[in-house]
Amino acid sequence: MKLEAKDYTFSDTEMAGQEDMGATDEAPTVDVDEFDKVVGDALDDIEHVSEEDAGGKGEVEEPIVKLVSGILINAIKIGASDIHIEPYETSLRVRYRVDGVLALAMNLPLRIKNSVTSRLKIMSRLDIAERRLPQDGRIKLRLGKKKEVDFRVSILPCLFGEKTVMRILDKASLQVDLTKLGFEENELQKFLEALNRPYGMILVTGPTGSGKTTTLYSALNYLNKPNINIMTAEDPIEYNFLGINQVQMKEEIGLTFASALRAFLRQSPDIILVGEIRDFETAEIAVKAALTGHLVLSTLHTNDAPSSISRMLNMGIEPFLVSSSVILIMAQRLARKICYQCEKEEEKIPVATLINMGLSEEEAKTFKCYRGKGCSVCNKSGYKGRIALYEIMHINDEIRKLVLEGASADELKKAAIRNEMKTLRMSGMTKVKEAVTTIEEVLRVTAGD
Numbered sequence: 001m002k003l004e005a006k007d008y009t010f011s012d013t014e015m016a017g018q019e020d021m022g023a024t025d026e027a028p029t030v031d032v033d034e035f036d037k038v039v040g041d042a043l044d045d046i047e048h049v050s051e052e053d054a055g056g057k058g059e060v061e062e063p064i065v066k067l068v069s070g071i072l073i074n075a076i077k078i079g080a081s082d083i084h085i086e087p088y089e090t091s092l093r094v095r096y097r098v099d100g101v102l103a104l105a106m107n108l109p110l111r112i113k114n115s116v117t118s119r120l121k122i123m124s125r126l127d128i129a130e131r132r133l134p135q136d137g138r139i140k141l142r143l144g145k146k147k148e149v150d151f152r153v154s155i156l157p158c159l160f161g162e163k164t165v166m167r168i169l170d171k172a173s174l175q176v177d178l179t180k181l182g183f184e185e186n187e188l189q190k191f192l193e194a195l196n197r198p199y200g201m202i203l204v205t206g207p208t209g210s211g212k213t214t215t216l217y218s219a220l221n222y223l224n225k226p227n228i229n230i231m232t233a234e235d236p237i238e239y240n241f242l243g244i245n246q247v248q249m250k251e252e253i254g255l256t257f258a259s260a261l262r263a264f265l266r267q268s269p270d271i272i273l274v275g276e277i278r279d280f281e282t283a284e285i286a287v288k289a290a291l292t293g294h295l296v297l298s299t300l301h302t303n304d305a306p307s308s309i310s311r312m313l314n315m316g317i318e319p320f321l322v323s324s325s326v327i328l329i330m331a332q333r334l335a336r337k338i339c340y341q342c343e344k345e346e347e348k349i350p351v352a353t354l355i356n357m358g359l360s361e362e363e364a365k366t367f368k369c370y371r372g373k374g375c376s377v378c379n380k381s382g383y384k385g386r387i388a389l390y391e392i393m394h395i396n397d398e399i400r401k402l403v404l405e406g407a408s409a410d411e412l413k414k415a416a417i418r419n420e421m422k423t424l425r426m427s428g429m430t431k432v433k434e435a436v437t438t439i440e441e442v443l444r445v446t447a448g449d
Contacts, residue, residue, distance in 0.1 A: 064115045067108075068123070072141060072166075074105070076149055078379065081168055083151075085120075087113045087161030098379075099336045099386050100209060113161045120164055124153040132157055139166070147172060152236060169238050175214065176221040182388035184430060187422065190392050191330065195219055200327035201290040203277075205300045205308050211334045211388050212299045213238055216273060219297060220244055223271055232273035233260035249275070261285040265294075274298040280316045287317055290325040304424065305329040305393035306412035309403055323400040331391040333424055333445040335437045338370055339378035346371045349439065357429055357439065370435040387436055389427040389445065394419065 071094060075083050080096035087093075092108040108116070121128045124137025139151040152167040175181065178188065194202050202219075204212045217239060220230060224243045235249035235257075245267075247260050257274055258281040264272055265285075277283045277298050290296040302308045308329045312322050346369040354364035372382030393399070393416045402412055417423070422430070428442030 061115065064112060064119050067112075068116060068119045071105075072139075072151065073143075075166075075168060076143070076170065079173075083164075083166040083168070085116060085164040085166075087158065087163065089160055092116065092161075099381075099383055100334055101336070110160075117155065117162045117164060120153060120166075121155065124155075126153075126155065131162060152238070171239055174217070174239055176218045178218045178222055181211075181215060181218060182431070183390060184422075184427070186420075187390050187392045187427075190328065190394050191219075192222075194328035194394075195223060195295075197295060197327055199290060199293045199295055201286065201296045201298070201325045202327060203298055203300055203308050203329045204332065205302045205305060205329065206332045207301065207303075209334070210332050211386075212332065215330070215332060215388070216297055216299070217241070220271070220273060223295075228270045229268060230271045230273070231264045231267060231269045232275070233257050233264070234273070234275040257282040258285055261289065265289060269294060271295045271297070276300070277312075277315075283312060283315045283317050287321050287325045291321070296325075303331070304409075304413070305331040305391050305421070306409045306416060309412055310409045319404050319406065323395070323403040326395050328395060329393045331393075331424060333389045333428075334386045335389055335428060335431065335441040335445050336383035337385045337387050337436055338438060339372035339375060339382055339384040341377040341384075342372045342375035342382065343370050343435065344373050345369070346438075353439070357442070358426055359429065367433075368435075369432060369439060371438050383441075387431065389424050389431065389442075391422060391424045391427060393421050 071083065071085070075096055078096065078098060080098050081100070082097035082102075084095040084097070084102065085092065086095070087110065089110075091110055092113045094105045094108065095102050096105050097103075118128045120139075121135070121137070123139045124135075126135045126137045134157065135155045137153045137155075139153055141149050141151070143149060148171070150169040150171075152169060154165045154167075156163050156165075178191070183191065194200070204215055206212050220232070220241065224230060224241065226243070229245075230243070231245045231247070233247050233249060237246050237248050240246060247255075249255055249257060249260065257276070258279070261272070261274060261282065262285060272286075272289055272294055274282065274286055274296065275298070277286060277300055286296050286298060300308050300311055302311050306329075308331075309322060309326070312326075313319060349367065349369050351361070351364040354367055355361060359367060372378055372384070374380040374382050378384040393412075396419060398415055398419065399412060402415055407415075413421075413423075424446045425442065428437070428446055431437045432439055432442060
């Protein structure tokens with residue numbers, strides 16, 4: 001992404017995420033005093049909610065205030081999910097993550113790095129005098145009369161200064177409708193059947209940034225009714241929902257996932273969400289809760305659905321407890337969608353490539369692929385928005401028997417495929433057939449799966 005001094009123009013390669021570590025000099029250095037001309041009238045509509053000055057320490061000049069506000073506004077305008085502000089030896093680099101891919105936005109003069117960081121600390125109510133230790137905070141902005149956007153702020157001391165990463169939490173853009181996340185009809189039915197069970201454990205797995213939180217929030221939104229007591233243990237709480245009791249973990253005072261789960265069981269819950277199962281203690285309590293009449297939803301960090309069984313066994317959970325408690329495991333990834341404005345049919349893909357992707361020889365010969373050629377709507381990237389790919393493993397009698405016998409992840413995967421489980425790669429190819437995404441995207445997000 002390149003930012004020019006008078007209007008926004010983004011280069012093709014940068015919006016496609018084809019950056020390298022030496023790309024800092026490719027974007028022009030933006031003059032701080034003229035940044036408000038770049039951002040335009042949007043600065044007039046921004047309001048920092050509940051701003052405090054971290055105990056009155058220090059002041060920040062007006063151009064820096066406008067610069068920081070402009071960086072935040074522009075990120076919201078282009079639909080970024082994260083902002084990275086990084087000090088290097090000769091410049092201060094700003095990057096945005098759009099549709100899961102980081103792209104360079106601009107370079108700023110290195111001399112303003114401390115002022116920019118101080119302004120963000122003031123807005124996040126952090127200690128501006130502390131430059132040696134990591135700090136975490138939150139910024140709330142009001143845009144116009146109705147829209148509010150939260151930024152989760154993380155500041156980390158690095159070699160040339162403090163790096164700031166801000167995660168944008170825009171509740172207006174949160175999609176909590178299960179029918180619009182990317183589920184195919186059969187997979188959605190399996191998931192809804194599991195959600196409607198009175199007890200058991202549902203696990204969602206995938207790397208950071210694969211959309212697990214959105215899927216779980218969508219599930220809770222579907223289940224959220226006045227006659228249901230839903231309790232969640234999260235770290236951090238990204239969005240708050242009416243009717244759901246959400247608890248923020250604070251390990252420094254002993255409020256961990258395990259201790260929260262124990263407290264939940266004394267609160268007569270119907271549904272429990274555990275942000276992440278990362279140790280034996282949390283896993284053990286969650287399994288026992290699932291076996292004693294509660295529906296438990298949680299996440300694991302594994303590559304696919306079958307490996308989640310092995311992960312729980314490696315934590316020390318007995319096979320008979322895993323097979324009795326877990327009712328469904330779902331792996332997911334996020335793939336960028338083809339821009340609908342500039343979609344065009346792609347040149348013929350080699351048959352061998354398509355066969356390697358799981359198509360039959362007959363399908364490969366007549367298969368049509370599409371891609372976006374790049375336009376103003378998608379900032380020349382050819383992609384706009386993202387859709388989820390799902391791998392849903394229903395735990396039936398055959399899978400339970402294999403778990404009790406100590407079967408490997410590969411054996412579990414073969415059995416699940418025999419029982420009509422679609423792998424992540426298969427789910428991706430279905431989206432390619434429907435002209436939703438491209439083969440390159442499927443290969444990128446399902447590499448090694």
